Amino acid sequence: xxxxxxxxxxxxxxxxxxxxxxxxxxxxxxxxxxxxxxxxxxxxxxxxxxxxxxxxxxxxxxxxxxxxxxxxxxxxxxxxxxxxxxxxxxxxxxxxxxxxxxxxxxxxxxxxxxxxxxxxxxxxxxxxxxxxxxxxxxxxxxxxxxxxxxxxxxxxxxxxxxxxxxxxxxxxxxxxxxxxxxxxxxxxxxxxxxxxxxxxxxxxxxxxxxxxxxxxxxxxxxxxxxxxxxxxxxxxxxxxxxxxxxxxxxxxxxxxxxxxxxxxxxxxxxxxxxxxxxxxxxxxxxxxxxxxxxxxxxxxxxxxxxxxxxxxxxxxxxxxxxxxxxxxxxxxxxxxxxxxxxxxxxxxxxxxxxxxxxxxxxxxxxxxxxxxxxxxxxxxxxxxxxxxxxxxxxxxxxxxxxxxxxxxxxxxxxxxxxxxxxxxxxxxxxxxxxxxxxxxxxxxxxxxxxxxxxxxxxxxxxxxxxxxxxxxxxxxxxxxxxxxxxxxxxxxxxxxxxxxxxxxxxxxxxxxxxxxxxxxxxxxxxxxxxxxxxxxxxxxxxxxxxxxxxxxxxxx
Amino acid sequence: xxxxxxxxxxxxxxxxxxxxxxxxxxxxxxxxxxxxxxxxxxxxxxxxxxxxxxxxxxxxxxxxxxxxxxxxxxxxxxxxxxxxxxxxxxxxxxxxxxxxxxxxxxxxxxxxxxxxxxxxxxxxxxxxxxxxxxxxxxxxxxxxxxxxxxxxxxxxxxx
Numbered sequence: 001x002x003x004x005x006x007x008x009x010x011x012x013x014x015x016x017x018x019x020x021x022x023x024x025x026x027x028x029x030x031x032x033x034x035x036x037x038x039x040x041x042x043x044x045x046x047x048x049x050x051x052x053x054x055x056x057x058x059x060x061x062x063x064x065x066x067x068x069x070x071x072x073x074x075x076x077x078x079x080x081x082x083x084x085x086x087x088x089x090x091x092x093x094x095x096x097x098x099x100x101x102x103x104x105x106x107x108x109x110x111x112x113x114x115x116x117x118x119x120x121x122x123x124x125x126x127x128x129x130x131x132x133x134x135x136x137x138x139x140x141x142x143x144x145x146x147x148x149x150x151x152x153x154x155x156x157x158x159x160x161x162x163x164x165x166x167x168x169x170x171x172x173x174x175x176x177x178x179x180x181x182x183x184x185x186x187x188x189x190x191x192x193x194x195x196x197x198x199x200x201x202x203x204x205x206x207x208x209x210x211x212x213x214x215x216x217x218x219x220x221x222x223x224x225x226x227x228x229x230x231x232x233x234x235x236x237x238x239x240x241x242x243x244x245x246x247x248x249x250x251x252x253x254x255x256x257x258x259x260x261x262x263x264x265x266x267x268x269x270x271x272x273x274x275x276x277x278x279x280x281x282x283x284x285x286x287x288x289x290x291x292x293x294x295x296x297x298x299x300x301x302x303x304x305x306x307x308x309x310x311x312x313x314x315x316x317x318x319x320x321x322x323x324x325x326x327x328x329x330x331x332x333x334x335x336x337x338x339x340x341x342x343x344x345x346x347x348x349x350x351x352x353x354x355x356x357x358x359x360x361x362x363x364x365x366x367x368x369x370x371x372x373x374x375x376x377x378x379x380x381x382x383x384x385x386x387x388x389x390x391x392x393x394x395x396x397x398x399x400x401x402x403x404x405x406x407x408x409x410x411x412x413x414x415x416x417x418x419x420x421x422x423x424x425x426x427x428x429x430x431x432x433x434x435x436x437x438x439x440x441x442x443x444x445x446x447x448x449x450x451x452x453x454x455x456x457x458x459x460x461x462x463x464x465x466x467x468x469x470x471x472x473x474x475x476x477x478x479x480x481x482x483x484x485x486x487x488x489x490x491x492x493x494x495x496x497x498x499x500x501x502x503x504x505x506x507x508x509x510x511x512x513x514x515x516x517x518x519x520x521x522x523x524x525x526x527x528x529x530x531x532x533x534x535x536x537x538x539x540x541x542x543x544x545x546x547x548x549x550x551x552x553x554x555x556x
Numbered sequence: 557x558x559x560x561x562x563x564x565x566x567x568x569x570x571x572x573x574x575x576x577x578x579x580x581x582x583x584x585x586x587x588x589x590x591x592x593x594x595x596x597x598x599x600x601x602x603x604x605x606x607x608x609x610x611x612x613x614x615x616x617x618x619x620x621x622x623x624x625x626x627x628x629x630x631x632x633x634x635x636x637x638x639x640x641x642x643x644x645x646x647x648x649x650x651x652x653x654x655x656x657x658x659x660x661x662x663x664x665x666x667x668x669x670x671x672x673x674x675x676x677x678x679x680x681x682x683x684x685x686x687x688x689x690x691x692x693x694x695x696x697x698x699x700x701x702x703x704x705x706x707x708x709x710x711x712x713x714x715x
Contacts, residue, residue: 077669078669078670078671079667079669079670079671079672083673084667084670084671084672084673084674085671085673085674086671086674092677092690093677093689093690093691094677094680094681094690094691094692095674095675095677095690096674096675097674097676097677097680098673098674098676099673099676099680100673102680102683104683110665110667111664111665111666111667112666112667112669113666113667113668113669114668114669115669116666135656144692144694197694198691199696204695204696205686205688205693205694205695205696206693206694206695206696207688207691207692207693207694208691208692208693208694209690209691210680210692334616339656339657340657341657341659343657343664344656344657344659344660344661344662344663344664345656345660345664346664347663347664361666361668362663362665362666364666
């Protein structure tokens with residue numbers, strides 16, 4: 001997180017800097033705090049033996065982990081939640097700050113319609129009940145990057161509640177079987193982001209940039225339905241894809257647009273839930289999974305060695321690969337929630353309740369937003385499986401990489417090759433090269449048309465698959481040559497002259513009588529050796545299947 | 557300072573009456589545990605007789621507000637203010653739905669998502685006691701707040 005966040009800082013600084021992410025430090029009432037909730041949760045956790053972190057205890061009991069997530073997603077909007085200042089990740093410090101954002105006396109919040117619509121869209125996409133009336137509250141903190149001394153949030157009555165999110169996880173052997181699971185969404189609330197604090201330890205001071213102060217956030221609070229890091233990672237990835245499909249958040253974790261806090265506890269199934277810890281500063285999906293699994297194991301180790309778990313906030317140190325206690329302010333926190341006096345209740349309408357003659361700019365119609373929802377990732381994957389006969393895990397892989405699905409579809413438009421072949425080339429070859437060179441799909445030196453041309457040559461058997469790999473490598477150099485040009489320049493086309501191939505096979509058999517003898521005795525490796533020799537002699541330009549046919553015919 | 561502390565006591569104290577009783581030492585601990593459970597109402601009026609304000613509560617408020625009560629008089633003033641506010645409890649509100657705001661029957665105005673403000677860093681920074689380039693400079697208050705036990709303030713001596 002540190003590197004991208006320092007972008008706005010001038011390069012001539014002489015003192016050491018460390019960003020502390022104000023947003024993720026926000027503490028909330030926990031999703032799994034209420035006793036009734038937690039007790040109710042036991043049964044469903046106990047029913048998931050496959051996905052519980054288990055380790056035999058002295059008494060032979062197993063441990064089950066209970067994980068709940070709270071996710072802050074920055075709303076993708078032009079202006080902030082309650083003010084008309086710009087939302088942008090990179091800008092000079094304090095340049096995107098209005099008088100309201102700096103909480104100058106006499107300024108008042110004015111709600112951004114776009115942020116409300118984004119919350120409704122996200123709520124609908126997550127199968128939530130949209131509350132026709134929701135309320136704003138003040139939650140108090142004393143931090144320099146929150147100049148009002150409070151954050152406007154929705155504590156009592158949020159805009160959306162009681163939803164669910166389905167996600168896919170691999171069961172057992174990776175890539176072998178996908179299982180669909182569901183996590184319940186407790187609520188989605190609109191709230192303000194804080195500014196950023198830049199700690200200058202050397203001079204014992206804090207530098208404040210309020211550019212982020214007041215940016216709209218969606219806080220998605222989930223029920224503690226998860227049991228390991230992998231599930232949490234799959235949930236966050238799915239939420240990220242949904243937010244991006246909706247356009248309600250760019251959901252880029254590295255830029256802090258998606259911030260995850262995890263509540264973690266362990267217990268023996270059938271017994272009350274354990275004391276939980278909260279792990280913060282999870283700023284990549286990979287770290288998220290590792291941090292959660294580490295914290296589960298730490299709690300189990302702690303309990304098994306007779307220790308106790310403290311209700312504390314911990315942060316994940318990616319370098320050490322473990323969680324460490326944060327400077328804990330738990331005992332000093334009192335949010336003193338109160339109704340926000342400057343904002344009347346937020347009222348939403350559906351087609352049935354829409355008042356006649358209402359100003360369309362001043363009313364939000366939930367039904368209208370529902371009708372305009374784009375295709376969600378789960379539907380896209382279903383479509384891919386149906387349309388192309390694709391394996392579900394391939395549909396996941398295509399969606400998980402930004403731009404890869406679009407690339408695949410563009411190749412499909414231009415090629416005669418089978419969808420299966422295209423999927424394999426896109427997911428194995430292209431994605432492999434991109435990952436190896438650390439490139440995004442948008443930075444691929446190979447265009448969809450170039451790959452389509454290559455796959456056409458392969459499909460029409462003009463080149464062998466090993467020649468196709470060579471052509472791919474040439475295309476990767478990005479010299480604006482088509483696959484056909486490379487094939488003719490490098491003379492990679494398959495030998496179409498059947499007679500010449502026959503002659504070559506004949507002479508190869510005459511040159512290796514012992515191998516031919518073995519072959520006739522039925523040694524399967526013998527014919528492979530001959531095929532290899534012939535291919536070498538043709539500079540890989542002959543189709544192995546055709547060579548095999550020819551050899552078999554000649555030797556019979 | 558003192559006025560702000562009184563205001564804080566109104567906000568914090570009214571919501572958490574039990575902390576102001578004389579047996580607060582035990583109860584402050586109870587509050588810490590309680591804080592982890594969700595608070596469903598913003599303000600909870602728990603009727604209870606007023607009493608002395610313990611040093612623990614004062615310390616808690618000071619830490620929350622980053623203010624120093626400074627003297628025995630300030631604490632006495634706080635106690636008087638709490639006692640004054642206690643009169644609110646004489647009003648019978650049983651069965652009365654709390655009012656959200658005096659504006660609760662008004663429409664919440666919705667603004668179009670246009671950029672219309674900002675670019676006034678220079679003006680804003682004039683409000684700041686200290687600036688560094690285009691940043692506000694704040695003390696590292698949330699990090700190395702001096703331990704109250706080490707301060708040994710006079711007003712806590714007899715408490």
